Amino acid sequence: MTLSTQRLEYWTGEANSVEPPAIMPVPLHILLSEAGDVADFVHQRWTATDELPGLESAGKRMSPQIGSEIEELKEAIETVQSQYLSTLNRELSPKNIYSESIGVLDEMIAVSEWHAIVSENPEVPQRVYRLSGEHALCFNSIDGMINALYDYASHIQGVRDEVHQLGGFDSKHIERAFELATRLIEIEKEPTPELNTVQALVSLKDRLAAMLHGRVEFVRKAARFVFRFHPRVLREVLSARVMLQEAAEARAEKLQRTYERREQRDYTMSYLPPNSGYMPKNR
Secondary structure (H helix, E strand, O other): OOOOHHHHHHHHHHHOOOOOOOOOOOOHHHHHHHHHHHHHHHHHHOOOOOOOOOHHHHOOOOOOOHHHHHHHHHHHHHHHHHHHHHHHHHHHOOHHHHHHHHHHHHHHHHHHHHHHHHOOOOHHHHHHHHHHHHOOOHHHOHHHHHHHHHHHHHHHHHOHHHHHHHOOOOOHHHHHHHHHHHHHHHHHHOOOOOHHHHHHHHHHHHHHHHHHHHHHHHHHHHHHHHOOOOHHHHOOOOOHHHHHHHHHHHHHHHHHHHHHHHHHHHHHHHOOOOOOOOOOOOO
């Protein structure tokens, strides 16, 4: 859908009454992707069928317009994001530097999140999801990009061998990330007449994102109630990122328990006399 100027002005006015979030609970690109799925879910699951209930049964606070509101907010954010990047590339930095920084950071985030899922080191998922939370708004400002580039490059540098075994990741991205962070620091210090415009667009985008996230989570909470006896349907609207995070945390916890049992077994074996005939079970 294409958002009209009138609707963009409406949502801009609504956003001005919202406090900007200190930190977004999810990265913006993930929020936008999942918001589209949630809007589709509302349209498809609003009316009850012979086999399933509908979101219409969630109560008066669940408006039938919420699906369209989510779509419009998503479009409004993308419009403001486009304006922001256009201004940023024109006034704040050479376009190729900023574009390359986005590409390198996207690559590092993707490989870090996948590594967190498959790694047998229980500390890796914790570090990666902490980074994800700390840099949820990293694409919103130069300062955010600088910090994210440095932190993700430092993390991957520490697990370089494990990441290399995954395949498909060029380790040159690590050194390039540090170089880009340094260049962005230099760019950030350069004076620009458009700085106020950029800051205003960032603030507007954050406020719109907060409104969008609130509606997305409201739909999910309603769905948990309406479809509590239909887990297959409920999975359609739940966050894939959260489910992956929960799976990774469960796997890390299981690995930790395995290590603890092995340590206890080794401790017990150290006190048994030789040829005692005791054979521990493999667990």
